[in-house]
Every structure is written in C-alpha cells, then in structure tokens.
Amino acid sequence: MSQLNNTLKLLNLKDENIIFYDNYLSEGVIKGKRSLIFEGYLTYTPEGCPCCGCVFDKNIVKHGYKLSKLTVPKISNLASYLYLYKQRYKCRHCNHTFSCTTNEIDKYCYISNNTKHSIALEATKKISEKDIAINNNVSHSTVNRIIDSYQSHIKVCRNYLPKNLCFDEFKSVKSAVGAMSFNFCNADTGEIIDIVEDRRLYSLTRYFSRYSKDARSKVKNIVIDMYKPYIVLIKTMFPNANIITDKFHTVQLVNRALNKTRISLMNKDKLNYNKLKRYWKLLLRDRDSLNHYKFQKYTCFNHLMTEVDIVDYLTSLDITLNESYLFYQRVRQAISSKDTQAFDNIIDTHCSNLSSYMITARNTLIEHRKYIHNSINCNLTNARIEGINNLIKVIKRISFGYRSFLHFKARILLISGLIKPTYNSI
Ligand SMILES: [Zn+2]
Numbered sequence: 001m002s003q004l005n006n007t008l009k010l011l012n013l014k015d016e017n018i019i020f021y022d023n024y025l026s027e028g029v030i031k032g033k034r035s036l037i038f039e040g041y042l043t044y045t046p047e048g049c050p051c052c053g054c055v056f057d058k059n060i061v062k063h064g065y066k067l068s069k070l071t072v073p074k075i076s077n078l079a080s081y082l083y084l085y086k087q088r089y090k091c092r093h094c095n096h097t098f099s100c101t102t103n104e105i106d107k108y109c110y111i112s113n114n115t116k117h118s119i120a121l122e123a124t125k126k127i128s129e130k131d132i133a134i135n136n137n138v139s140h141s142t143v144n145r146i147i148d149s150y151q152s153h154i155k156v157c158r159n160y161l162p163k164n165l166c167f168d169e170f171k172s173v174k175s176a177v178g179a180m181s182f183n184f185c186n187a188d189t190g191e192i193i194d195i196v197e198d199r200r201l202y203s204l205t206r207y208f209s210r211y212s213k214d215a216r217s218k219v220k221n222i223v224i225d226m227y228k229p230y231i232v233l234i235k236t237m238f239p240n241a242n243i244i245t246d247k248f249h250t251v252q253l254v255n256r257a258l259n260k261t262r263i264s265l266m267n268k269d270k271l272n273y274n275k276l277k278r279y280w281k282l283l284l285r286d287r288d289s290l291n292h293y294k295f296q297k298y299t300c301f302n303h304l305m306t307e308v309d310i311v312d313y314l315t316s317l318d319i320t321l322n323e324s325y326l327f328y329q330r331v332r333q334a335i336s337s338k339d340t341q342a343f344d345n346i347i348d349t350h351c352s353n354l355s356s357y358m359i360t361a362r363n364t365l366i367e368h369r370k371y372i373h374n375s376i377n378c379n380l381t382n383a384r385i386e387g388i389n390n391l392i393k394v395i396k397r398i399s400f401g402y403r404s405f406l407h408f409k410a411r412i413l414l415i416s417g418l419i420k421p422t423y424n425s426i
Pocket of ligand 1: 049050051052053054091092093094095096
C-alpha cells in the first residue's frame with residue numbers, strides 16, 4: 001500500500017482509484033526514445049449509468065478494461081508514460097457501455113493534467129515553445145493549444161483604472177491589424193493592464209469607451225511618448241488626466257536632431273570626417289560628465305587632449321553644429337535640474353544658426369511645452385513600460401516570432417505574471 005502511495009506521489013497523481021500492478025514499472029523504447037512505462041488500472045464502483053441515469057444495481061456489470069496510454073511528466077529526464085487500464089461497465093438497462101473516469105485526465109485526452117500544468121508553468125519562463133514541448137515530451141501544437149487555452153483567462157476589469165498610467169506601443173506580429181500594438185500599465189507598480197492589437201486612434205477610442213466613464217475620469221496622470229493620437233485620445237477619453245511626455249523621449253528627440261546635424265556636417269566636411277564619426281558619443285554626453293583634466297592621446301589627433309577639448313574642436317568646425325550642440329546641452333540640463341523656467345527660456349530664445357533638424361525638434365518641444373512641464377514637475381516616467389517592451393522583444397526573439405496576436409498576447413501575460421497557471425484552470 002505504501003508503495004502504491006509513493007508511486008502516486010512520484011507521478012504526482014491524487015486519485016487513489018488508480019492501482020498499480022505488482023510489476024508496474026518497465027523500460028521501453030517509445031517514439032525512438034528510452035522511456036519509463038508505469039502500468040496500472042483504474043477502478044471503482046460507479047454511482048450509476050451516465051447514459052440512462054439509473055443508479056448502480058446488479059444490472060450494471062463489469063465489462064473488461066480499456067487501455068489509455070497517457071503522457072505524464074518526465075522522470076529522471078526520461079519520457080514517462082502511464083498505461084492505464086480503465087474499468088469498463090455495461091448497463092443492461094440501456095445496453096450502453098462506459099468507462100471509469102478520473103480527474104487526472106480529461107475525457108478524450110492522452111496528456112495528463114499535471115503534464116498540462118507543467119507546460120503552463122514552463123510557459124511563464126523565458127524559453128521557447130519548442131523547448132517546452134521537448135522538456136515535456138509533447139508536440140509543439142500541444143504547447144500551443146495549452147497557451148491558447150489561457151486566452152479566456154484574460155479578464156480586464158472595466159470599472160477600475162489606476163490613478164497613474166503609462167501608454168506605449170511595440171512592434172507587433174505580422175498578422176496584427178496595425179503594424180504596432182498598444183500596451184498600457186500602472187505607472188506606479190509597472191503591472192500590465194492590457195494589450196490592444198492596434199494602436200491607431202479609432203481602435204483605441206473604441207477600446208477605452210468600453211471602460212466606465214467613472215473609471216476613466218479617475219485617472220490623474222498619463223505618461224506617453226510624443227505620439228500625437230495619444231494626446232487626442234486622452235483629451236477625449238480621460239477628461240481629468242494630465243498628459244505627461246516621457247523625459248527620456250524628450251531628450252531623445254533633441255539627441256537625434258543633434259546626431260543628424262553632426263552627420264550632415266560629416267558628409268560635407270571630408271577633412272574632419274573621421275573625427276566627427278569617431279567621437280559622436282562625446283557630443284551626445286552631458287557636458288558636465290566630460291573629462292576636462294586628463295590629457296591623453298586620441299586617435300585622429302596629433303597632440304594630447306581632454307574629452308572637453310575634442311568636443312570644443314568638433315563644435316568649432318561649424319556654427320550650426322555649435323549652436324545646435326549648445327541648445328541640446330541646455331535642454332538636457334533644464335530637464336535634469338527640473339527647471340521649467342529655464343526650459344521655457346531656451347525654447348523661446350531665437351537662435352539664428354540652429355540646424356533644420358534642431359528647428360523641427362524645437363517646434364515639437366514648443367508644441368508639447370505644457371506636457372513637458374508636467375514631466376519636469378513630477379517623477380512619473382515611462383521606464384516601467386519600456387522595461388515591459390524589452391521583455392516583449394525578448395519573448396519574440398526566443399520564439400523566433402509569432403504568427404497569432406492572441407497567442408502572443410497570452411504568452412506575454414503568462415510571462416509577465418498577469419495570468420497565473422493554476423491546476424484547475426486548464
Ligand atoms: Zn444505462
């Protein structure tokens with residue numbers, strides 16, 4: 001009896017109606033792999049006939065066994081199978097036959113529920129679905145099916161939204177309606193709230209209109225990048241929310257403009273091409289963090305220099321680059337020192353020699369002035385959602401891409417912990 005219990009524990013089975021034969025364990029080759037085979041039978045006295053509904057009496061008689069070959073989780077890294085002989089009964093009232101059933105396995109299914117659970121648990125880790133299939137000795141499509149079964153577990157509460165939200169997008173699967181999909185999370189905890197297939201305005205408006213007006217009006221702050229439709233969306237759907245443009249995106253905007261200015265100069269000035277190309281990072285760095293006392297030899301320069309000397313040399317080459325550089329540095333400093341007044345002064349002061357790229361960037365800053373002020377005045381950023389987007393990229397890469405958006409979404413939510421696999425949920 002204790003051996004029976006141990007075997008049930010070993011296979012992680014709970015049903016004590018499963019009884020193992022005396023010589024229940026053997027080794028064999030199944031599908032070309034060395035495998036462990038457990039043999040047992042399932043029997044109990046049924047309450048009645050499931051076909052006609054009559055209660056158990058002498059007219060329900062034993063009627064042989066039916067063999068089911070079940071896949072169970074691997075043991076000692078060997079594929080394991082349970083050959084389960086299920087007791088069959090015949091009902092003489094209705095002349096039908098039926099088999100004993102167990103909670104360990106679903107009807108018409110040959111993969112035990114604990115194998116399915118183990119697959120779901122592995123699907124929460126950052127490993128490819130093919131590897132999950134190999135680890136659990138099942139086919140890739142079984143893994144797919146189990147992950148897909150979690151789609152129905154995605155439940156979004158339409159009557160509540162957190163006070164602070166982050167909006168962002170990520171490159172979606174090919175079959176998705178829009179090229180980019182939209183995700184949004186709680187800005188304080190970083191918890192994903194939902195993922196929407198299409199980030200275009202009309203689809204997001206339709207999506208958010210499903211939330212109650214009360215939930216939407218309680219949202220206080222929303223952090224976004226500088227994607228215009230989000231602003232329109234927030235103004236129409238979130239009447240009381242402050243729009244905050246993410247600091248990182250603001251700096252990135254001027255950063256890119258400066259880089260383009262440098263490249264256009266680089267392509268004109270063949271003499272300094274190498275220097276402009278090699279030391280691009282120094283131009284983009286915060287000027288205060290540059291080294292100004294350590295002289296050393298730098299490639300492309302003949303004499304000893306400091307990092308500040310190099311930057312000064314590069315900016316002295318061209319007045320447009322110089323002014324764009326100064327503009328960039330001032331914007332960075334105003335944002336990092338949280339000085340809205342200084343920020344206004346910088347973008348309102350007319351500079352005659354800014355590059356065309358920087359002028360465009362400045363116009364964007366002027367346009368988003370109010371939202372950038374909000375970002376300077378509060379500590380909310382998009383950092384958490386950018387982290388989620390990185391995770392999404394990793395998920396996509398480990399699986400070499402996804403075809404179905406809903407499947408991809410289920411996997412993202414499993415890995416990020418929003419859906420938790422439970423034994424009964426399959
Ligand atoms: Zn019957």
